[in-house]
Amino acid sequence: MRLQLLGVRGSTAAPGPDFVRYGGHTSSIAITPDGGDRPTLVLDAGTGLRMLTPLLGGDPFDGSIVLSHLHWDHMQGLPFFVGGDRPGARVDLFVPAQDGRKGRDLLAQSFSPPAFPITPEQLQGDWRFEALDAGTREIEGFAVTTADAAHKGGRTFGIRVQDDHGSIAYLPDHAPDAGVSEELVELLHGVDLLVHDAQFLEPERAMADAYGHATVQDAIELGRRCEVGTVVLFHHSPARTDAALDDLATMTAQLGGTLPVVIAREGMVLDVPGTS
Numbered sequence: 001m002r003l004q005l006l007g008v009r010g011s012t013a014a015p016g017p018d019f020v021r022y023g024g025h026t027s028s029i030a031i032t033p034d035g036g037d038r039p040t041l042v043l044d045a046g047t048g049l050r051m052l053t054p055l056l057g058g059d060p061f062d063g064s065i066v067l068s069h070l071h072w073d074h075m076q077g078l079p080f081f082v083g084g085d086r087p088g089a090r091v092d093l094f095v096p097a098q099d100g101r102k103g104r105d106l107l108a109q110s111f112s113p114p115a116f117p118i119t120p121e122q123l124q125g126d127w128r129f130e131a132l133d134a135g136t137r138e139i140e141g142f143a144v145t146t147a148d149a150a151h152k153g154g155r156t157f158g159i160r161v162q163d164d165h166g167s168i169a170y171l172p173d174h175a176p177d178a179g180v181s182e183e184l185v186e187l188l189h190g191v192d193l194l195v196h197d198a199q200f201l202e203p204e205r206a207m208a209d210a211y212g213h214a215t216v217q218d219a220i221e222l223g224r225r226c227e228v229g230t231v232v233l234f235h236h237s238p239a240r241t242d243a244a245l246d247d248l249a250t251m252t253a254q255l256g257g258t259l260p261v262v263i264a265r266e267g268m269v270l271d272v273p274g275t276s
């Protein structure tokens with residue numbers, strides 16, 4: 001499979017001259033299956049989702065979007081996704097099941113008047129909204145596994161995507177410090193690529209714990225513990241400038257030791273398993 005990082009920020013978009021190289025869009029990644037010519041599976045729909053439309057060759061989107069959770073930085077791109085909001089599009093949207101509510105209703109809590117001018121069903125094209133439980137199911141030909149991950153404010157999933165050749169795990173918002181369940185360790189174990197929350201640095205530990213996030217060290221330690229192939233540090237703080245992320249790259253080159261560590265950058269393309 002091929003991963004394209006469409007947005008790598010956490011919390012809120014970060015525009016401006018200090019954020020040009022790593023990008024300012026919030027969390028979204030697109031996955032193209034082996035042999036495919038465009039993405040069919042998307043994880044999270046932050047503002048980065050807007051970057052998917054130009055990758056669709058002028059055609060409407062035909063695929064699925066799985067949300068790790070419903071915080072704004074993971075869903076605000078939905079109504080601005082032109083490739084999905086048009087006649088002929090087919091979008092199956094999955095949100096973590098909670099409180100016995102329908103997927104549509106969970107989404108509509110922040111995606112309907114007075115919070116937003118339109119409701120989910122006013123999107124053009126064929127949209128389906130589903131509340132997803134933890135477990136494994138086939139989505140767009142991939143085996144997609146979800147398990148609960150510690151975070152704050154609503155149910156949050158870690159997501160594993162597997163095909164016949166490789167696997168990735170995606171945990172954009174995760175506080176490993178609050179405990180990692182056996183299910184989650186199993187989900188993470190041995191993946192080729194772990195795309196993980198790296199919003200905070202070790203001196204910001206108190207804030208990471210308060211907001212239910214990871215530090216860079218947490219992400220690397222978890223990667224090592226679960227014997228992943230590469231850790232991709234993701235969901236950068238909106239305050240982390242290009243210069244600060246360059247410094248982080250230097251620091252993590254030492255921290256990672258034998259474990260390869262990559263700083264996520266908007267527009268980055270990652271083939272899984274790698275070609276090197």
Ligand SMILES: [Zn+2]
Nearest residue numbers: 010011073173
């Ligand atoms: Zn987030």
Ligand SMILES: [Zn+2]
Nearest residue numbers: 069071151173
């Ligand atoms: Zn969150």
